[in-house]
Amino acid sequence: MKQGVRAAIDISDGLTADLGHVCAASKVGATIGVNQVPIHPLVKEAFGKDALGLALTAARTNELLFTASERIIGEVKAAIGSDCPVTVIGEITGGAGVVCWVGTASPII
Numbered sequence: 001m002k003q004g005v006r007a008a009i010d011i012s013d014g015l016t017a018d019l020g021h022v023c024a025a026s027k028v029g030a031t032i033g034v035n036q037v038p039i040h041p042l043v044k045e046a047f048g049k050d051a052l053g054l055a056l057t058a059a060r061t062n063e064l065l066f067t068a069s070e071r072i073i074g075e076v077k078a079a080i081g082s083d084c085p086v087t088v089i090g091e092i093t094g095g096a097g098v099v100c101w102v103g104t105a106s107p108i109i
Contacts, residue, residue: 004072006092009065014057018065020098029095032056034102036089056100067092 007022015037023030037055044051068076077086093099 004068004075006067008067011060011063011065014059015063015065016056016098016100022065022067023092023096023098026092027096029093030090030098031093032090032098032100034100036087038085038087 007026009018009022011018013021016032019030019032034052034056037052039051039055043054047054066076073086073088080086
């Protein structure tokens, strides 16, 4: 894992903003499958249709965003176990900026 995790950042400015910082610093782009972004059921219940926007933009000081190959993600999952879930939400691309997708529709941001 020492050589496998390419970048990591806490989500203190919000998921899309902090992923944008990683992309800018690395001169790459990223796509997020918004249906893959974990949202706690209580957040969905409390905020309804606004829950996705909060998940993409609100600060989460207890979350870590990292980029790695599929193999390394598997190693990270095995190393930390089920007490700390790792969710793949997208991929790094050769483009610029962050693009959010819902299924196969057009990008939403």
